[in-house]
């Protein structure tokens with residue numbers, strides 16, 4: 001793997017230009033900028049409908065400094081498959097604009113709506129067919145662009161406009177869909193979780209994903225100040241707490257010799273080695289307005305402890321899988 | 325009738341964007357912008373990576389600088405600067 005240093009990445013020009021219309025403090029652009037900095041050379045991007053898509057392509061403007069396609073909500077993975085197939089055909093025939101590229105970084109960006117729900121079958125098909133592309137799930141845990149509706153990626157008890165909190169219902173009633181396991185079950189060469197608070201980890205994993213021979217999946221947690229209800233300057237703090245509380249651990253998974261090999265990444269590995277440094281999930285919930293009803297008017301200890309149990313259980317499973 | 329209809333060459337460009345957002349300055353979104361105290365800056369470049377706007381550029385001397393044409397004043401860079409050498413100041 002060719003390593004990319006922080007300094008090299010910092011000096012690379014942004015492939016997502018300033019002047020886009022995402023909200024101040026948006027976690028999506030922070031991580032999208034980092035991922036694009038890991039691109040090796042010729043790059044084509046595609047987006048599902050979502051915050052990143054609408055805000056970077058308000059007609060007649062585009063923020064994309066690489067060729068970029070948006071066609072519909074559900075088909076980012078299918079569009080990426082088509083790009084890859086076209087590139088391969090041009091290579092084979094030695095004809096056409098893409099024929100001279102030995103490598104082509106094809107990146108599909110989709111939100112949680114475009115992945116957990118609407119885009120799942122397109123994603124599953126593309127993974128199964130084995131197209132050589134990188135799929136980035138920008139998980140802000142609800143349909144934010146249309147006004148905060150719950151998705152399969154919304155966590156338990158979070159308030160959204162379609163899972164409101166009230167006397168009868170404490171926010172979303174279902175647990176977050178385990179999308180990573182669903183994706184890894186497709187036996188793809190590379191999958192990893194990433195988070196904007198850890199730039200070096202994002203750069204390293206993005207480069208690995210792009211270099212993987214076949215489909216790669218990056219699951220990015222991207223805090224949303226509007227939808228999660230926290231002040232915009234706290235985006236990185238919220239991201240970091242997600243890792244420190246182990247509600248969103250950082251790891252990667254390679255598929256080698258017929259089985260998945262999980263590996264915890266350094267910020268999470270450090271917690272596994274020093275369990276007393278694992279913070280209670282309450283610290284993560286408390287700073288987000290979407291969980292306000294767990295603390296006011298009265299403390300919902302029952303709900304907070306069931307979230308803690310869910311986190312602990314999944315963290316233990318991940319540690320087991322990673323052999324720590 | 326048909327001969328009066330425009331051919332594809334005359335059709336508007338439709339959904340193909342032809343301008344770069346660099347022409348669209350978002351600097352007026354915020355009421356504050358950050359200032360860097362270069363005496364104390366450790367050149368860690370974190371503010372460059374954490375800025376959602378790409379409004380913090382790294383100069384060839386390794387220091388960062390804020391491009392006020394695009395800064396939306398979110399305050400992330402100030403919050404995250406490890407040596408606390410940045411502060412938000414009100415636009416005048």
Ligand code: SF4
Nearest residue numbers: 375395396398399401
């Ligand atoms: S305040 Fe926000 S938008 Fe402005 S430079 Fe800092 S991180 Fe970028």
Ligand code: SF4
Nearest residue numbers: 365366368369371405
């Ligand atoms: S985060 Fe602070 S110390 Fe680091 S480069 Fe920016 S201004 Fe300098």
